[in-house]
Amino acid sequence: MALRKEQFYQSLYFAKQIQLANGQSLFDFMRSCSRGFTALDAAEVAYDDKAKASYFALQYFPTLRRVDSGKPVELQILLERRGDKLIPGSAFFTSNALRYSDFLKRHNVTCWKAAE
Template identity: 45%
Template sequence: MRASIQLAAAVFFVWSSTAYCIVSMTVPVSPAEKGYESDLGMGWERLHKFALQVYPDIRRMLVPKPAGLEPGDVEAIRNFRRDFQIGMFFAKQIKLADGQTLFDFLMHCSHGMDAANMANIGFDQAGKPYISLQYFPHLRSASSGEDMELNILFRRDGATIKPESPAFSTSILTTPDYLQIHGVRCGR
């Protein structure tokens, strides 16, 4: 246990000009995901269809309503729903340090789903696309019980998923007692 905390601490504070940390995980690239780079629009739609085929329960999830989205804007609502569902597809594949998936953590520990939980396409400085993953679990302070929201930000390049922030995003992958380390408990 002590070795894992020391390892997490060593990884936790590694900074560079191009990346926040050296932690990463490998998640195989799906056949539908391989083509998204060549045709971003249609490739993203194919990935969405694939996600719903692999995990049909994602289709039945209640998608939170984002603030500022006009009720009559069917295209914006459809795109938001798609990005949320693709985000849940990846959350089901990300294994946390305590053995559960990120999806299970969001479903069973977070107090509700955040409208900002999603996947979208980002671009690096050279213009190469990557998949940006963001999740905002609603947790509680372990000491006061007040609502807290921590961010979990990842970047997917090919089969590699790496944290985009040095704090909670990193420790959730490296340290089984990540909730205690950050002074939070489940929000449910």
């Protein structure tokens, strides 16, 4: 249980450093646009046998709403932090969140909470 908690806190640390294409940090996006952080959000140390190097495997699961129905949808943001490089672990939502400022529109989703 203590390890899981540590991985969650590490994920918060990295989320504050990751800049999304819309200008928000991943931390701010998860806090203000998603339903919130989940117990599954984590930063875990992993090891690449080929490169003979360790790295952080990062995972976040934002819950947003579908534009057409308003129903909740959980997406994945999967990343690898290798040194100072951030590598998307998914060509779907993760890559778009880092590359396109309109990534929510591209996936037909909106923030969990309506803009105030």
